Amino acid sequence: MTETSPRPLRVLAAMSGGVDSAVAAARAAEAGHDVTGVHLALSANPQSFRTGARGCCTIEDSRDARRAADVIGIPFYVWDLADRFREDVVEDFVAEYEAGRTPNPCLRCNEKIKFAALLDKALALGFDAVCTGHYAKVLVDEDGNRELHRASDMAKDQSYVLGVLDDRQLAHALFPLGDTVTTKDEIRAEAERRGLAVAKKPDSHDICFIADGDTQGFLADRLGKAEGDIVDEDGNRLGTHEGAYGYTIGQRKGLRLGTPAPDGKPRYVLDISPVTNTVTVGPAAALDVTALTAIKPRWCGTAPEGPGTYTAQLRAHGGETEVDAELVDGELRVTFTEPVRGVAPGQAIVLYDGTRVVGSATIATTTRATAAAV
Secondary structure, three states: OEEOOOOOOEEEEEOOOOHHHHHHHHHHHHOOOEEEEEEEEOOOOHHHOOOOOOOOOOHHHHHHHHHHHHHHOOOEEEEEOHHHHHHHHHHHHHHHHHOOOOOOHHHHHHHHHHHHHHHHHHHHOOOOEEEOOOOEEEEEOOOOOEEEEEOOOHHHOOHHHHOOOOHHHHOOEEOOOOOOOOOHHHHHHHHHHOOOHHHHOOOOOOOOOOOOOOHHHHHHHHHOOOOEEEEOOOOOEEEEEOOHHHOOOOOOOOOOOOOOOOOOOOOEEEEEEOOOOEEEEEOHHHHEEEEEEEEEEEEOOOOOOOOEEEEEEOOOOOOEEEEEEEEEOOEEEEEEEEEEEOOOOOOEEEEEEOOEEEEEEEEEEEEEOOOOOO
16 A cells, blocks of 8 residues: 655645645645645635634635745635535535535535535646645555545544545545644644744634534524424423524534423434424433434445445544445445444445545434434
8 A cells, every 4th residue: 555646746735724734735845746726715705704714715814825825935826616615515504404404514515616626627727636734645555546544643534524535536636644643733833844824823613604603593594583393202392493404413502491301311402303393302312323324425436345344434523433334226224333322314424444435425314222213
């Protein structure tokens, strides 16, 4: 198993304005590649996105990326992908919540923007690869096949949000930070040594296109308030809400229920029904999931044949769990060795074989230990 890119390439470095993408671009240039930096303008009104150096799509970020490119000594451009971003990421995000599902907009952005729209444009312009600051590795096996693997440092691994990449996209992906076994402080120290002003810039958090971090308010502005009932597992009305879209499976806070549970323990969101506009709550144990089905599978290589045993990751910062999985009629069917908790339709499940990313799919239904499929 070897690293990719043994020869110099024409590389388009996606520069968000943060420290990771700046160091990645600098390392690519230092490795001898012909690097051009590009910042993606993802909002028609950048000031509507998060400001104060906390997002990846603001005017400040564009300026920070340009300054970093100047220090590295590479050409720099800003590309307007606002329309694609609105359609493929923001509108998808709203539609998924409206349907009672919990999407991952960062994963969708990687799939639709950074490794679809951006890569297509890069290849059309004669570039060989797109470089990003993600912590993951692309390796080549003895047969010449490219594989996506976890980063050397599991604490920073971001392969989960890259599990949507297919063969063609992996063939043109470059992740210079994937082999870094260092702390984030050391990455910042490297940026400072290189003279990059973003060395002390805070990491981005939350969702870049929700300026104030208020997801429920963002959705309410677009979907309108729609009062409905919050009920227990027996259908007893416990309270009301202003829109079922504002809740996620496993949520504990913000339920505002006046009636305590009979056992005095916290309640959690168990189900969201957009049809009846009802939110069902219950005990933590009722969140235990034993199996799921997932749709729209995307494979980082050849699709697996027959049943297999893998490890799975169910959220960007979650741990691994052992599963048995099989592709049946285009649908991924997964059984957990041990029950897992708080799995929501709309989320991605990413399968691993050791450190290798096998592929990902979107969770459609779950089977609970104490309830019927949701």
